[in-house]
Each structure stands twice: as structure tokens, then as C-alpha cells.
Amino acid sequence: GAVVSQHPSWVICKSGTSVKIECRSLDFQATTMFWYRQFPKQSLMLMATSNEGSKATYEQGVEKDKFLINHASLTLSTLTVTSAHPEDSSFYICSARNWLVGKGDEQFFGPGTRLTVL
Amino acid sequence: SQQGEEDPQALSIQEGENATMNCSYKTSINNLQWYRQNSGRGLVHLILIRSNEREKHSGRLRVTLDTSKKSSSLLITASRAADTASYFCATDQGGKLIFGQGTELSVKP
16 A cells, blocks of 8 residues: 655754654655644644645644645655644644545554653 | 434443444434544444435444435344444535444443
């Protein structure tokens, strides 16, 4: 099946710093990538949808200036958490989709990145 | 919120028993998917059922979908200790996956 990787798998940073998380589709071109956030013992919440070459569409309540998303190529999307604070500590998961892969309605998930802000 | 609801929130059973989890949603969907997540790990895709399908099987898994009631169920038969995990349903709403709140399944040996 299609493979999606994330880097780093975990990161610890100081409050006030920015952290960049990469999401790559390894064996297919992703026309659309999604970013989710998951707090402990909770479900995944969709943060934003990004299409290659265009601005990301953020879900209600997600600050676009705090969570910068760049989908510069068909295989790479990045999420930058700017001026991170302890409340941003979470598990961030990306997924990728290509309408031409498989039956077009599957999303392929990365393994997630655990962010801890001290 | 468009997030689906799942019940039960937690389920504890003995190995060999069947486990049933239910998912309800509010809007029209393209498909509904079930995922498993072990503690602190990534998602494992279990099964996808499209809006024009009513039932689907995969190994020990059986998924049903009732679009008139906007609900789905996941049945795991002959459960094993290794099935212990959180299970999430997710509905495809216009290309976006919206996850339910999840069911935490514990299978005791």
C-alpha cells in the first residue's frame, strides 16, 4: 500500500520556539494532505487540509498564523508550530490522498509526531 | 461539531468473546472507515465501507452501515489480547475524514 512518513517521530522543545514537522508520501504523489492533532485519551481532530501549490484550508478554531502549513510539492507537506507553548504539546498526524490512487477515497496516514513543549 | 459519536467509550471483555462497537454520525457521507490505534502509536486502517454498501467482512472483522440511521457497527469476533487498542470510526465528508470519539477495547487473557 501507499506509505506516508513523518519526521521527526518525536520532538521536545522549549516554550517560544518553532517546530517544523514534515510529512512525505514515499511512493505516490499526494494531491491532498491533511493534518490532525490528537490529545491524550482523545480522538483525532482535523486541523487543516492542504492541496499542492495552494493555501491550506483550516478548520474552525485552528489558528492559521500559529500552525503554518506548506504543501510545496506533491510528496511533501510541512506543519510549523510557531512560538510553541505547553498547550501545543500533542500528537500530530498527517495523512495523504490521491484521487487517482486506488479507488481515490482512501487516506494514508503517517506514524505521527509527538511534540512536547517544556 | 460534525464529529461522530461512538459507544461504548470503553469495553472490557475476555479473550474469545466478541466485541461490538457502534458509531453514529450526523451528515451525509461518501464512506465510513474504521481504524485501530495502539497506545501512543499511529493509526492502522481496518476497513472501509462505502455509502452504497451495507456490510463488509475482513478476517475477524465485520462492519455494517445503515445510512438511513446514520450508524455503523464494528464486530470483532473471537477476540484476542492483541486486539486491545482504541478503535475509531471516521466518516468521509466531502473528502475530509471526521473521526468519532473512539472506543477503548481491553481484551483480557
